[in-house]
Amino acid sequence: MRWTIKPKPESKKVAALQKALKVEPLVASLLLQRGIETYDAAKTFFRPSLKDLHNPFLMKDMDVAVSRIEKAIETGENIMVYGDYDVDGTTSVALMSSYLKTRTEFVATYIPDRYDEGYGVSFKGIDFAEDNGFSLIIALDCGVKAIDKVAYANKKGIDFVICDHHRPGAELPKAVAILDPKRDDCAYPYKELCGCGVGFKLIQALASKQGQTASDLTEYLDLVATAIGADIVPITGENRALASLGLDVINSNPRPGIQAIIAEVKKEHLTITDVVFIVAPRINAAGRMKHGNYAVTLLTETNPELAKTYAEEIEFFNADRKETDKQITLEALQQIETNKEQDGFTTVVYHEAWHKGVIGIVASRLIETYYRPTLVFTKSGDRLAASARSVSGFDVYNALEACADHIEQFGGHKYAAGLTIKSENYEAFKQAFEDVVSKTIDKTLLTPELKIDAQIELTDVTPKFYRILKQFAPFGPGNMSPIFMTANLQDTGYGKCVGADENHLRVTVTNPERTRKLVCIGFGLGDKLDLISHKKPFSAVYSIDENHWNNQVSLQLKLRDIK
Template sequence: MQKRWVEQEVKNPAQIEELQQLLNVDPVLASLLVGRGIDTFEKARHFFRPDLSDLHDPFLMKDMDLAIVRIEQALSSGEKILVYGDYDVDGTTSVALVYSFFKKYHSQIDFYIPDRYKEGYGISSQGINFAAENGFSLVIALDCGIKSIDKIDYANGKKVDFIICDHHLPGEELPDAIAVLDPKRIDCLYPYKELSGCGIGFKLVQAYCQKNNIAFSDISCYLDLVAVSIASDIVPITGENRVLAWYGLQRINTEPCKGITALMNLSGRKDNLTITDVVFTIGPRINAAGRIDDAKHAVNLLIAETDAIAFEKGEVINIKNTERREHDSNITEQALAFIDADPELISRKTTVVYNEQWHKGVIGIVASRLTEKYYRPTIVMTHSNGYAAGSARSVLGFDLYEALLECSDLLEQFGGHKYAAGLTMKTENIPAFQAKFEEVVGRTIPPELLIQTITIDAEMELHKIDPKFYRILKQFEPFGPQNMAPVFMSRNVYTYGSASTVGGKHLKMSVRQNNNTIYNCIGFGLADYLPQVNNGMPFDICYTIEENKWMDRTSLQLNIKGIRTSQPA
């Protein structure tokens, strides 16, 4: 697929020069910092040295005081508390964190995860009935509930109180709960708005500790769960999330909970995990429990108190992850074949496909794969509980949620974010929805957003890449949304020796520029460029810089993201 190279405009050169001198770093690194809004020595200090003291006072969050008073009342009077959460990684880590913490102080506590297939996303009538029938008078709902107006009214009628801890966008009306914790509330003055659902749960227990003079060390042990949620829920790794992710990764790589340890062992990744490693190794395994079977397995793994129980639960989840991969692969192949066989579908600006036989647990993954292939807003649907249930994914820069809002007359329900959403509709509405979604997207999406973009942070001469440069660059981690690994561009490079392919799809080569140092490169999925890089002519590359570890040797390597015929500066 052809990709657009977009070079970031260099802004505030005087500011860059001043910061370079203050920090004594390469101008390229100073430019990267300024591009991230880090334009003073003090901001750079906070960026490079995250500190737990940078976390905000949890009581700045609207309704936090009400939530803590109600929890204290429940604990002191021996009420039964139910910790309720969504079935994805963010929801299950949230439940594991809040349940594990309060379990230390209160025996009358349990957790509940809705069944993806029988109950669907969010707070369900079945869950409320379970609470009422089993004597739970307080429910702490995590990673869901902000739009559950009718469900909370139903719960109030059954004398079941709710504390809602959510991070999704609220609607015009808030549910009538005891407390609604969500930094995205328009009346919430909490300084950081992008916490994960588990991050909100962490702030809840932080507030309880603060109010009751419990040492912070009693909850720092849960930062590994927060980091897993931040990575898997693709929230910005800025501000408070950066602090939580930085310390959470430290915890993962030194003393993770027994459940995460089991997953690391089963995945073959045992140390030095990055956010990317968590996204591709830990997250999918936790998610697989709810996608294929029951997300309660994931919570039971994450709250396991012995190595034996953790390994047993981990093995079950690992098997579910293998099943998930098989479903994912088969359904993706079927969807690709269906689209490629229909010229009309190929020519559209959207992808909307439905098959009643597809496994609901993996349609979100399939939607992501189709978006990668065709690079356009995509919805994959299957049959569930008498309706068509779908997962939607968008492309960079296009607000999928707003597009679905215009089609809401054809939907039973929908919710999500700018780039990902879930929806249900009557099956008879599918053709009308396909047509309307295509019309809305076609009318509102700029043509350039339908071409995948490589955003280049800085142009650089290859000779600048040395251990000192990389050592400072590594301190930009953890990388993630709004703090992605910088992509560099170098012009007029030549292949040193001959390039080759690896695994039939990947490009392996060495390059140099102006007869200077030789750099090893890997280009995943770029084997088609082999003739171009082997023809002796110069070419431009864009890339990230990483360490390559082989046997006992570690060296710097360029991870190639794009190749093109050399163009003038």
């Protein structure tokens, strides 16, 4: 790993913020690294509030979207709420349909089949709308590139309101309204909302016409926080407020579906990390292994007993998903080793029988081993479908755009995308992708980077300091959990490998003066035991954590790397 210590903020700024907040210089420095320079900015950061949310009507087309939906409600039109099959899409559909059902009974939901229809708006979905008398489709977490699908719907007299957060193409669909902060002509102050976040802004705007404020909509924030965590969007600005307040709802009064998931895993207080690794995979498992409708049904269920039944079903899908992605990852790693392709700048693998629902997870797992922009292909009908994942700092979406001649369709973000190609184009595409990445990637990005907030001493790690750090949460892109480095540490003599396979490292460290001792745990660092043995001095990169054991709570260091 590359260790990079972030630049220290200007000492004048540190001193000014330290004085304004009455905090230690280290805390002021950590805040400045996160762009927080004033007392007011710090107050917003530490005390997220619904008052921090922007006026939804600042979003381009919001007024048009609200007018069209209000008209549909007033005249009793049938409204279809359409969304993608992943967490962001299914939570968006659950949010929008739940809200609309408080205003009209003429609401139904539609999630496309991952295997039959693929990502985004589908012709099949529009045909379903026509056959069942829907005259308005509200599309969430998809649609901004669905030019031909929206044109097809227009011919059938079906209107579209699109709520998306993906990058639009050069041309926009001819929808009634397109809510997307990433539109070039959209002046909305915050650009990083997820799809469910855009959906929340729409219900905020609709509710305002009923004399309601965002505080009347807190029951929907558990869905928004789940989508923010799952979609790996920055937890800054408006997202920070939505995620923080949504976590409060998850931990105090979640909807029955989320409560049932939490009950399945017997977890008490959830952090955003728990949402990402416990709640989100289970919601996702429905669309990966069976159908996204199962997730929407769970998330909209109001009866706790039924929700419990649905959560048990989804737990089964998730167990199946785990087994499937583990098996495919092994096969993909074998393929890479056999073909000796690990020397390039990319990882591209394909097998026609791989389960389409887990190839994105497999791509992420391959990056853990080879740390290259990665694509995992499988057969999908008469085409090949792939999930793309990238390494930190490299825009895989732009790389795919440069290979557009070989691609049927694609969409996504900087770090994650999906695409389909004709099978006969596979080798040409693979070569083109390798060429583009090799010419455009900064070669240092091919070694994982540990970004260190500050170099500190063990004596800086105090209960008071940790209490302040905890208030930096929720953590995520744009506000990662602070990482520290301390040099010249020594093992007190009890360092050892732990865990079933002895692949984790447990060590008690001390400083040269031996004035402080702290227990450290390094998951996956068992192979570094020799670096600390015989009291050899070493440096460590870590985050600060709490260890709960026998009703005792103590500080511990969670090691990221040692040298």
